[in-house]
Amino acid sequence: xxxxxxxxxxxxxxxxxxxxxxxxxxxxxxxxxxxxxxxxxxxxxxxxxxxxxxxxxxxxxxxxxxxxxxxxxxxxxxxxxxxxxxxxxxxxxxxxxxxxxxxxxxxxxxxxxxxxxxxxxxxxxxxxxxxxxxxxxxxxxxxxxxxxxxxxxxxxxxxxxxxxxxxxxxxxxxxxxxxxxxxxxxxxxxxxxxxxxxxxxxxxxxxxxxxxxxxxxxxxxxxxxxxxxxxxxxxxxxxxxxxxxxxxxxxxxxxxxxxxxxxxxxxxxxxxxxxxxxxxxxxxxxxxxxxxxxxxxxxxxxxxxxxxxxxxxxxxxxxxxxxxxxxxxxxxxxxxxxxxxxxxxxxxxxxxxxxxxxxxxxxxxxxxxxxxxxxxxxxxxxxxxxxxxxxxxxxxxxxxxxxxxxxxxxxxx
RNA sequence: GGAGAGGUACCCGAGAGGUCAAAGGGAGCAGACUGUAAAUCUGCCGGCUCAGCCUUCGGAGGUUCGAAUCCUCCCCUCUCCA
Numbered sequence: 001x002x003x004x005x006x007x008x009x010x011x012x013x014x015x016x017x018x019x020x021x022x023x024x025x026x027x028x029x030x031x032x033x034x035x036x037x038x039x040x041x042x043x044x045x046x047x048x049x050x051x052x053x054x055x056x057x058x059x060x061x062x063x064x065x066x067x068x069x070x071x072x073x074x075x076x077x078x079x080x081x082x083x084x085x086x087x088x089x090x091x092x093x094x095x096x097x098x099x100x101x102x103x104x105x106x107x108x109x110x111x112x113x114x115x116x117x118x119x120x121x122x123x124x125x126x127x128x129x130x131x132x133x134x135x136x137x138x139x140x141x142x143x144x145x146x147x148x149x150x151x152x153x154x155x156x157x158x159x160x161x162x163x164x165x166x167x168x169x170x171x172x173x174x175x176x177x178x179x180x181x182x183x184x185x186x187x188x189x190x191x192x193x194x195x196x197x198x199x200x201x202x203x204x205x206x207x208x209x210x211x212x213x214x215x216x217x218x219x220x221x222x223x224x225x226x227x228x229x230x231x232x233x234x235x236x237x238x239x240x241x242x243x244x245x246x247x248x249x250x251x252x253x254x255x256x257x258x259x260x261x262x263x264x265x266x267x268x269x270x271x272x273x274x275x276x277x278x279x280x281x282x283x284x285x286x287x288x289x290x291x292x293x294x295x296x297x298x299x300x301x302x303x304x305x306x307x308x309x310x311x312x313x314x315x316x317x318x319x320x321x322x323x324x325x326x327x328x329x330x331x332x333x334x335x336x337x338x339x340x341x342x343x344x345x346x347x348x349x350x351x352x353x354x355x356x357x358x359x360x361x362x363x364x365x366x367x368x369x370x371x372x373x374x375x376x377x378x379x380x381x382x383x384x385x386x387x388x389x390x391x392x393x394x395x396x397x398x399x400x401x402x403x404x405x406x407x408x409x410x411x412x413x
Numbered sequence: 414g415g416a417g418a419g420g421u422a423c424c425c426g427a428g429a430g431g432u433c434a435a436a437g438g439g440a441g442c443a444g445a446c447u448g449u450a451a452a453u454c455u456g457c458c459g460g461c462u463c464a465g466c467c468u469u470c471g472g473a474g475g476u477u478c479g480a481a482u483c484c485u486c487c488c489c490u491c492u493c494c495a
Binding site for chain 2: 260261403404
């Protein structure tokens with residue numbers, strides 16, 4: 001245990017988690033003893049998406065090393081909206097919606113963290129922020145914040161171009177208050193977060209020093225983009241979610257498989273727990289062999305998020321769909337039910353593609369098929385209005401495919 | 414409160430009465446090439462009952478044979494002044 005404790009910071013460094021630290025030696029010293037740390041998550045949706053995976057992994061590393069992570073759901077701060085790095089005002093959400101989302105996040109976090117016996121803690125800042133009294137808050141805390149300094153914060157830069165609303169300007173104070181609050185009540189001395197949070201986190205460090213005369217710390221993570229500069233976890237379908245209802249384990253697996261060669265080693269280090277020597281070995285693979293590294297990445301990442309069984313299924317499905325002999329098709333291909341009475345009279349292919357959600361509109365489906373990207377049971381569909389009916393059934397199902405990678409199996413009901 | 418600038422498709426951004434479903438770029442999609450990668454090339458990229466029709470240029474009205482383009486009112490954003 002002792003050894004583990006000493007090494008967490010090194011693990012972070014080695015695996016590429018660290019962008020900035022308040023005080024490296026200070027943090028190292030701190031982490032020699034079991035420490036409570038926290039990361040805030042915004043409950044703007046009922047599921048995490050991939051963007052939150054870096055912080056989640058970091059909390060998991062902390063816990064494995066014997067520290068105590070707090071996952072703070074920003075039920076209160078979301079009522080205000082964080083302007084950091086954003087280009088526009090975020091829509092302000094309703095209280096009930098936020099509470100509902102927080103519930104969903106709680107469940108997902110428990111796949112990565114062990115909340116038994118207080119080994120990890122879940123908190124919601126709505127519990128204290130919504131009770132604040134404006135005048136008292138200004139007198140007791142507001143006076144410690146220098147507007148001049150806040151104005152120079154990097155996180156507001158983007159917003160000065162278009163205008164920063166006062167409500168958002170307050171976000172920093174609230175996040176600072178959170179850190180102080182968690183320090184007071186949980187002896188939390190370390191906050192982590194994406195590098196866009198640097199300014200907000202430092203505000204909390206400063207506030208606590210002024211109020212309590214205590215040094216607390218912060219580590220920020222690099223903001224992950226793919227090699228092509230796109231934000232992680234975004235695809236044409238929108239975000240990649242950790243919720244299997246929103247992003248199937250198969251699609252999740254495929255997301256990782258399809259990453260750029262250049263990203264694989266970095267991602268293995270961040271998004272899996274594989275030992276670093278193995279990560280390096282996989283990262284050193286060249287040419288087509290990198291596919292193996294991608295497979296490991298996809299498998300490990302899927303296993304962490306959806307469990308071993310789902311990861312196996314996704315891997316098998318991928319082999320069968322993309323491997324040389326695509327004979328038996330796996331269970332993991334997303335399935336869609338369709339009433340027998342609907343298929344019986346025959347449905348034009350483009351309508352079927354739209355109905356099954358493979359295309360957003362019928363026009364898009366027409367286009368797809370006209371361009372040669374529509375397949376049924378692995379045969380290219382020749383005309384967009386080709387009639388599909390029960391004769392196209394193979395083993396009680398029909399396999400549709402859009403382009404090279406989007407598969408869908410119709411199950412007749 | 415005053416003065417000015419501006420709101421165009423996922424994003425950026427041209428258009429200034431008909432030839433505008435709206436240039437160009439980015440993102441995205443498909444095809445070819447490949448390794449389910451990258452790069453490249455080609456095509457697509459509002460909706461539909463698709464060689465035609467319908468609905469779009471902040472919102473509501475109006476002028477006109479005809480409006481993203483002109484007029485009126487409203488909403489929103491930015492800049493400068495108070």
